[in-house]
Amino acid sequence: MMAHKGMASFPTRADVVIIGGGVVGCAIARELARYSLSVVLLERAPDVAMGTSKANSGILHAGFDADPGTWKARLNVRGAQLYADVSEGLGIPRREIGSLVVARNEADLATLDGLKRRGVENGVTGLEFWSRDQLLSHEPNVSPDVAGALWAPSGAVVCPFLATIGFAENAIRNGVRIVTECAVTGIDVTDGRVAAVVTPLGRIQARYVVNAAGVFSGDVARMAGDDSFTITPRRGEYILFDRSAGSLVNTVLFPTPDKVSKGILVAPTVHGNVFIGPNASEVDDKADHETTGVGLAQIVAGARKIVPALPLPTAITEFAGLRAAAGKDFIIGASPVTRGLVHAAGIQSPGLTSAPAIAEVIVESLREEGLVLSPNPAFVPDNPRRPVFHEAAPTEMADLIAANPLYGRVICRCETITEAEIVAAIRAPCGARTIDGVKRRVRAGSGRCQGGFCGPRVTAILARELGIPVTAVRKDAPDSWLFLPRAALDGIDLPTRETSHA
Ligand SMILES: Cc1cc2nc3c(=O)[nH]c(=O)nc-3n(C[C@H](O)[C@H](O)[C@H](O)COP(=O)(O)OP(=O)(O)OC[C@H]3O[C@@H](n4cnc5c(N)ncnc54)[C@H](O)[C@@H]3O)c2cc1C
Known part of the structure; x- marks a missing residue:
């Protein structure tokens, strides 16, 4: 490890070590900062928000997609509410612009029916069917060849980077230590319970470890002898348009979903760009963030079904993110094998939306595992505002x-x-x-x-x-x-x- 002016020494003990500085790990770090604990977050990249949390659609989903009763359904709705409460204070750009699921035919309309029922059961409010005319008057660039839409006024867009950084900065302000470029390479287990995490920079003794390692969370679980799940990376590619294309759509436009994903959407970003994507292709390599000619052609074809006249010459970049696919639901809670290890794993969409709610559940899991939580009297909920x-x-x-x-x-x-x-x-602190x-x-x-x-x-x-x-x-x-x-x-x-x- 290199020595640096003013750098605190590497921690050797902590009450809780969090592995992974994505939006989930950083939200958990902030939630734990409410209590008088020593918490260390380890991230192997040079910054937080460098895994899936930097390459996604940036949508705070309303919550009608997931099957009622699942973690996804419960934590999506709760997470979206928490963002509404904390975004301003943490400096997270967020715009409540609503979302529309576009139906192109009678069969799609029947699917919307099912989505609405599911949404109501999940606690989503304000869902409405829109006629073709209502849809076209709100979104004049949508194909005239549509049958109607499902309107969700609580859908929003957020900056996924600043969400992660906002949670991380607040965690640091409240005493959490975040060490970047520090990959966890092993977890010591003694008598069936975590005892320490091992990194090239040193060993940290800890009785509680939170696994928030994204597509690598299966590998981290196995470091502690838990092979109860496997993560398969599923890549989604995107094209981002310049802000000159910003008036193309006013809200998030989804197609009716298929069995694998929510489909290829056309949506504004919180900063006023427009993007199309993602597709969904399984890849072997957990570091494969390539965009491909085939993939980009797929998303252009998919997006044109909703908005035929795409401003392709204004495309400024392409990118891809990896879903941490592990089955139908998030894997959240205590390891079934190793005591003291708590998973926030397999966090696919709506993981960005759910992150602050996942954090609440993880803290509760740690309490059930025996972690003593006494409130941190010095907890400051907000970050200072920086002028834009x-x-x-x-x-x-x-x-x-x-x-x-x-x-x-x-x-x-x-x-x-x-x-x-x-x-x-x-x-800034982060x-x-x-x-x-x-x-x-x-x-x-x-x-x-x-x-x-x-x-x-x-x-x-x-x-x-x-x-x-x-x-x-x-x-x-x-x-x-x-x-x-x-x-x-x-x-x-x-x-x-x-x-x-x-
Ligand atoms: C194409 C796509 C579109 C999506 N769109 C949306 C959306 O619109 N809305 C929504 O709610 N969700 C969306 N999601 C899901 C959302 O992006 C993820 O659920 C969320 O970002 C997962 O965050 P995470 O913190 O679990 O993982 P990550 O952001 O991947 O963070 C995990 C971190 O762990 C680190 N790490 C791994 N191994 C180690 C180790 N051994 N030691 C130290 N650090 C380690 C990694 O470097 C990484 O930074 C989308 C996902 C994809 C792929």
Whole structure:
């Protein structure tokens, strides 16, 4: 492990170790921070939100898809309510724009009937059937060849990166330690109970371990002798359009679902882009985030069934995410084999929506496993608000620049992101350490040029703020060096692995 200025020593003991810094692990970390406990979250990537939590549809589902009584059904509805309560305080962008499931024929209309009944049973409110005319007046770009739709006013869109980062930052503010670039390689079990987790940076003694390792959660379970489930990665590909395509649709448009997935949708992002996708293909490799010609053609064909005139020339990027498929429902609760091990595994869609509700159930499971929970009297529920320059009124912009001239330096021209916002994103408790880490936090590089203009400037700011040479700045992944191979960086003090400033 490299030594870094101001870095706290690697923890050797904790009440609870959480494995995985996706939205689920980070939501659990924040929920545990309500109690007087020592909690450590270990993430093998250089940042949180680098697994499935960074590559999904970003939808807070209303909750009519899952079979009543399942974890998915219960936690979707509860999770969506919790986001409504906490998003503003945690700095999570969220817009309640509703969703529509579009029926193209009589058989689809019968499916909508079933969805509505299921939704009512799951506790979803406000569900309504819309006629073809109602649908077309709300969504003029939808194919005229439709039969009607199911309207869910509680459907919303959210920024999945800032959801994860918002939970993580709040957890850190309340005493949780998050250590990135720290892969768990083993779990010590003594007398049938977890005793410690093993990492290349050291061993942490812990009587409770939460497995929130996404597509790797089956492997983590097996480290503790539990082979009760297996995860199969199922890839979904996407195309993202520039914000100039933002008026294409006003709400999330689903086709009627098939047996495997919710189908290929056309939807706005919370930031005003539009995307199409995802498809669903099983892959062998849990790191296979490739997009393919075949897959992209599939999603274009699928999306055109809902919106025929897609603005394909405004496509700015493609990406893919992996569903952690493990059966019909989430795997949540105490391991059937190893005491002290609690799973939040197989968290497919609606996992983003359900994350804060999963966190509540996991904390309850830990209590049932014997963890003593006494309230943390210093718990602070919110994160401080950071100004978003391009959203400010002109007079506020002038005030911001007067208070900090770095607000007057626009670094990302496509999205109008200033140097002050980038610096704040790096200096925050769960601060950015990579170019894409900056992008996920403040959107520098998210626009039409995809970082072609601002990439070198962001690199220079990262180097200055982290106190490292520009040659040591990475794009995103552990080995994504921009200028030199890793070997050439030996002896250079690289950015801290611990995102906590504790
Ligand atoms: C195509 C697609 C579309 C989706 N759309 C939606 C949607 O619109 N709405 C919705 O609610 N849900 C959606 N989902 C589901 C949602 O994205 C996931 O349920 C959620 O992101 C899962 O979060 P997680 O924290 O469990 O996993 P992840 O985000 O994958 O996090 C797991 C983390 O564990 C880390 N890790 C793994 N092994 C180790 C180890 N040994 N040591 C340390 N760290 C480790 C990984 O690096 C990773 O960061 C979608 C999923 C996909 C794939």
